[in-house]
Structure formats: C-alpha cells, structure tokens
Amino acid sequence: MIDIEKAREEIAEIARDIFAKFGFKKTTMEEIAKAVNKAKSSLYYYFQNKEEVFQAVIEREANVLREKLQKAISQENTPQGKLRAYIVTRMKALKQLANFYSALKDEYLENYKFIEKFRSKYDEEEKSAIIQILKEGIDNGIFEINNVEMTTQAILITLKGFELWVFQGNTKWTEKDVDNLLEILFYGIMKK
Amino acid sequence: MIDIEKAREEIAEIARDIFAKFGFKKTTMEEIAKAVNKAKSSLYYYFQNKEEVFQAVIEREANVLREKLQKAISQENTPQGKLRAYIVTRMKALKQLANFYSALKDEYLENYKFIEKFRSKYDEEEKSAIIQILKEGIDNGIFEINNVEMTTQAILITLKGFELWVFQGNTKWTEKDVDNLLEILFYGIMKK
DNA sequence: TTTTCGACTAAAAAAACAAAATAGTCGAAA
C-alpha cells in the first residue's frame, strides 16, 4: 500500500534502461522481470500491461524534464530570459533523451504515430507553460501580444519543426540558433 | 528523339494517379504500363526504373508548385506581401497534395525517410527563394536582418513544423494562423 | 533509327504452415 509506489518506481527505473537499449517492441516483460528479480507475472501486479510500464518510464522522464524546466525558468527574471531558458533547456534535454533512447529513436522515425501517442499528453502542459511566460511578459509591459493563444501555438509549432530538424540529424544546432530564433521572436525582422 | 520527352510526360501524368491511389510501394510497373497502353518493358525504354518514374511524377508536381509560387510572389509588390504569399500558397498547395496523394500520406507517416529522400532535393530551392525575398526587403530598407542565412533557416524550420502539424491532421489551419505567424515574424512580440 | 513488345531471369513479396516466444490470466502459496 505504501510500498506499491516504490516498487513501481523501481520497475520503471530499471525498465528504462532496457527500453532505451531495445526500444518498445523488442523489450519483453520477461527481460524486465528478470532485471527486477521478479517473476514476469509479478509485474502485472504493479502494471496492467506493457504499455503501462512504458508509460511509467516516460512519466518519470517527463518529471525530470519538468523539474529542469522549472528550475531553468525560475533562475531567470525577465520573461525574455525565461523564454530563452525554456527553449534552450528543452532542446538540450530532448537531444540527450534522443541520445539515450537510441533504439527508440529508430522506432520514432519508423513508427512516428506510436511515440506521438505518448507525447501528445504533454502538449497541453507545454502550452500552458509558454502561455504563462507570455502572460507574465504582457503583465510586465514587456511583451505586446494580441492573441496569446495563437502566438503560443506558433511557438510550439516552431519548436516541433526544430525538433524534427534535430531528430533527422541533419544539423547540429547551437545556442546561437536558438538566439537567432528568439531575436526574431522578440523583435521581428521589420526595420524600426 | 523529339517525342521521347512527350512520352515521358504522358507516362508520368498517368502514373501520378496510380501513385496517388496506391502509394509508391503498392504501385506496380505493370499497372502503369496497362494504364498507358504499353507493355511493361516499354516503360524501361523511357525510365531506368520505378523510382525514376516516381521522380518524374514528383518533378511535375514540383514544377506546378514552383509556378504557383512564382505567380503568387510576382503579384505582390512588398517583401512582406511576397513572404505572406509564399507561405500561404505553399501551405495551401501542400494541403492539396497531401489530400490527393492520400496513399502516399500513409507512407509518409510510416516511412518518413523515404519521402524525405525526394523532398530534400527541393530544400535548397526553397531556401534560396526565401533568401531572395528577405534580401529584397533588406535592400528596400524594409527588413532589418543581421543574419539572413540563419533567419531563413528559422523560417524554414517553422514551416516544417507547420507541415507536420497539418499532416497529422491535428488542426485545420487557416490563413489567420499564417497571418499571426507573420505578425510575429515581422514585428516580434516586444512592446515598442 | 526509334519505339514496342514478349519471353525470360533474378529478386522480392506473399502465402502457408509449423514452431517458438511473448503478453497477459488465475488461483494458490508465501
């Protein structure tokens, strides 16, 4: 009752490495069970099915990222700084994750839909994080945005594009790229 | 000698519909041949292999798009207008194409790499088109951009994100979305 | 000379089937 969550945590933690190496499909419950020193059927005491184990792994990863983002944002005191910190931190973390889950990366390119199923859950979260920053900027009289919702969407879409860019391995992005992007976002390209 | 191009055109034109229906993999040379009223082996007189037929189909499609873009741009006389026309036209055309090549769309999501192989050829083209617009804007003293190359990339990345958004069918974008995006691109979100 | 085609081959894909692996259930025991 009190330990069930702990056990779930432990399983997820260990399963993480296996999923990372073999991807979702090629990871078996047997393997996970062995690594946790349990019988396979015991896993089903903690999780309903394989997908739920995977879900738990992702959730943990999301928590780590969430904290990183929170921390990065809180260390900045201007909305611009926060936005920059958010994007840079996010990109870096995603790169790391893509690196760690090397097998999953292949599955990503091959079976885009599958991963998206899990990701979409966090889209809302991301949205509100950015909205919050934008609103703060507006309240402080720093930003001038007539449609926060749409602007947020524009930013998210751009981040998605960035992600794809990185995932394809076409280019190695730098913070400079992000700064350039932000320069446009902040000031636009029109001559003042 | 003079007709060979005409024949290629005809084959590509007819193959287009078949590829659209069945995608690349499930389209057979036999089918195409039948539709063109030729023996399968005759196709190989005009094209080296199946991929070249597909290539030709894409090339035609690209030409159509190119012309549309050219026309749309030339009808505008401000750099802002041109940029807007470019993006709107591009998005509309892509949407239409995605609709027409319904089978290909599935292949796109499943086998992203394959389609990308053909697309990447046109990335350069797209890049220079946008650079040209931006430079014109700079020359006219309308835009103020310190790194055209990077700004162009930022725009392209954003368009890629937009594309993904649309392809997934998550949202039906409107011109309003584009305008909002452009509003940011032109003026940024900072208070003046 | 240019274009078409039927007959052919080699490779790939599909079908059929058996064998193995795996996700998930269940009741009983620790």
Place this chain on the structure above:
DNA sequence: TTTCGACTATTTTGTTTTTTTAGTCGAAAA
C-alpha cells in the same frame, strides 16, 4: 499484500513454397 508457477491465447518468428514484380534482352514492328 505480494509473489509466483502453470496455463492460455496471441503474436512473432522461422521455413518452405508459390506467386508477383522489377528489370533485361534480343527480335520485330513502325
């Protein structure tokens, strides 16, 4: 409350055979 072994029902894998398909070639038609 937690663990597990034995079981089942699906999937996956491996193998062999058959069919389909991409691509070649030389000969005939235009």
